[in-house]
Amino acid sequence: MRDDTSQDLTGLNTLGLVSHAAHYFRLDSERQLPAITQWQQRAGVPIYVLGGGSNLILREHLSRPVLHNVLKGIRLVEETSDAFIVEAAGGEVWHDFVGACIRHGWYGLENLALIPGTVGACPVQNIGAYGVEVMDRIESVQTWDLAQGQPRLFTAQECAFSYRDSIFKKPLGQGYLITAVRFRLPKQWVPVTSYPDLKNDPELAQGATPQKIFDAVCRIRQAKLPDPAKIGNAGSFFKNPIVSAAKLSQLKTDYPALVSYLQADGSYKLAAGWMIEQSGWKGRSLGPVGMHQRQALVLVNHGGATAADVLALADAVVASVRQKFDVTLEREPVLFD
Structure with a gap:
């Protein structure tokens, strides 16, 4: 198994972020698994596992090895x-x-x-x-x-x-x-x-x-979410936050239209997209990235964006929602850096 094969990952992540892996391997048979362990041991660092690339934020240059799982059956x-x-x-x-x-x-x-x-x-x-x-x-x-x-x-x-x-x-x-x-x-x-x-x-x-x-x-x-093949995105970018009944009651006093869903343990799930929209980010961009015009929960890449662009927008959205609602959003996609 070669461990010196480099790979452009720009087309292998649905956000379409510019990214390049110095070490890349494609896994298409379980017979390769023992060799992959040896590969990781030689590299001396953990391997990043890549699947459909739909829940990832990729840095421009990845020094850690990337394993692309394409096992079928x-x-x-x-x-x-x-x-x-x-x-x-x-x-x-x-x-x-x-x-x-x-x-x-x-x-x-x-x-x-x-x-x-x-x-x-x-x-x-x-x-x-x-x-x-x-x-x-x-x-x-x-x-x-x-x-x-x-x-x-x-x-x-x-x-x-x-x-x-x-x-x-x-x-x-x-x-x-x-x-x-x-x-x-x-x-x-x-x-x-x-x-x-x-x-x-x-x-x-x-x-x-x-x-x-x-x-x-x-x-x-299809009506609500943009097609990653047409505009880069990772689907819902933030988790719907979970708050206590007391916190929900407090929020409802100021925001009666706040959307919430009762959970089995008595807590409430809030609609992150609604809060992002109320914070003024629906359809708004920051550099080459923005929150989608139809669905405020979806962060989109208008072209040529990097991980730094995505993280800058995410931080700005989190700060706005926290300031308005005193609720901290957590992103869903995992960062490969």
């Missing part, structure tokens, strides 16, 4: 009395995998259609949309311990999932390469259409099916 592992256990390789495109599940009659992921990225990235971020989080469907996560050079299986419980978070975003779990994810998809399918966009969709009013929900989610996302 989808299979039905087991069929029980109440569920299908389906496995997908880490390099599979997430949206394509969701579509494949619909075609095979394996339901439960349709609310997560059109989320950019790969299967291997989905547990890291615990992706979620329209009332479903992927943690609700994950059975286990198969990984490769890059430091020890051996496989490691994480059960769903061991993944320590929470809102847009998992063990794989914490220091303890960052040394693992996700090679495959297994999903438990229920045979007794129950539609999840509680979110207003789905509840008010005219097509679903006639009766929800997995395919109809899949199609509705695609329509809604």
